[in-house]
Amino acid sequence: MQIFGVDIGGSGIKGAPVDLDRGDLTEERHKVLTPHPATPDAVADGVKEVVGHFGWTGPVGITFPGVVADGATIRTAANVDKAWIDTDARALLGDRLGGLPVTVLNDADAAGVAEMQFGAGRDRRGTVLLLTFGTGIGSALFVDGELVPNTELGHLELGGHDAEKRASTKAKEDNELTWEHWARRVTKYLAHVEMLFSPELFIIGGGVSRKADRFLPLIEGIKAEIVPAQLQNNAGIVGAAMRAAKTAS
Template sequence: MQIFGVDIGGSGIKGAPVDLDKGDLAEERCKVLTPHPATPDGVADGVKQVVEHFGWTGPVGLTFPGVVTGGSTIRTAANVDKDWIDTDARALFSERLGGLPVTVVNDADAAGVAEMAFGAGQGRRGTVILLTFGTGIGSALFADGALVPNTELGHLELHGHDAEKRASSKAKEDNELTWEHWAHRVQKYLEHVEMLFSPELFIIGGGVSRKADRFLHFIEGIKAEIVPAQLQNNAGIVGAAMHAAKES
């Protein structure tokens, strides 16, 4: 069974048909740059471009980098335009895609669901936390396999700032940090999250998961196991498609 998944991020909008039996992309993904400012209309146009690239005419699952309530209403917009707040995202995207059935879910939650089903979290019980490091820091919290949605742990305060302002991969690039220096910031963040939630496992997702060998060995003193996401930066696309299949 195939469903189309789209992952909307602060820097890129990427999507592809997903083989839900394998938990992997059925075709090579298409990616377009997220417009700046990332307004609802601009992002919807980007999503349309990605979906039309494949000539897709079936259900579409989308992720969004913020809190999504009731399966449609956007409540936060830390790394996109503030006009998103209170937008009915499902109605917007469905209209732009010519009436196709659409579902919308938080981006990190989607990535976490995919990793728990097909990746690094398979079969893991207890408390598992996936953290996506990109333009911001997304989070997905699982208790014995059940998702606690919209946790937004990237906005925990760390040294007087939103954690993602210090420890996201964008912060690494903006401040021209070495992998080691950035890893020490990530370690401080993980120590804070571990103090609050005592997870058995941290899954590190986002684009940096492809480069785990560059920084994970610098992170010390964390009691939880720390592993890179196995689906890497495709986890959001797969999770978006899984959510669409569940809701359809």
């Protein structure tokens, strides 16, 4: 079974058809840059371009980098335009896609769902936290395999700032931090999250997971196991498609 997944991020909008039996993309993903300002209409146009690239006409799962209430209404918009707040994303995106069935969920939740089914969290019980490092820091919390949605732990305070302003991949790039310096910031963040939630496993996702060997060995003093996401930066696309398939059924 194939379903289309789209992952809306602070820097890019990417998508592809997904084979739900394998948890993998069936074609090379198509990506467009996230518009600036990332208003609802502008982002919806980007989603339309990505889906239209494949000529897709079936259900579409779409992630959003913020809290999504009731699978539709946007409640937070840290890394896109504030005009998204209180927008019915499901209605907007469904209309822009010509009435295709649309499912919307938080981006990190989507990545987490995919990793728990097909990746590093497969068959893991207890408390598992997936953290995506990119433009911001997304989080997906699982207890015995069940998702606790919309946790948004990237906005915990760290050093007087939102954690994602200090420890995201964007913070590393903007401040030209070495891997060692950035790993120290990530370590402080993980220690804070560990103190609050006591997870057995941290899964580190986002684009930086491709370079896990550059920074994971530098993280020390964390009791939980720490592993890179296996689906890497495709996890959000796969998770979005999984949720769309569940909704469609």
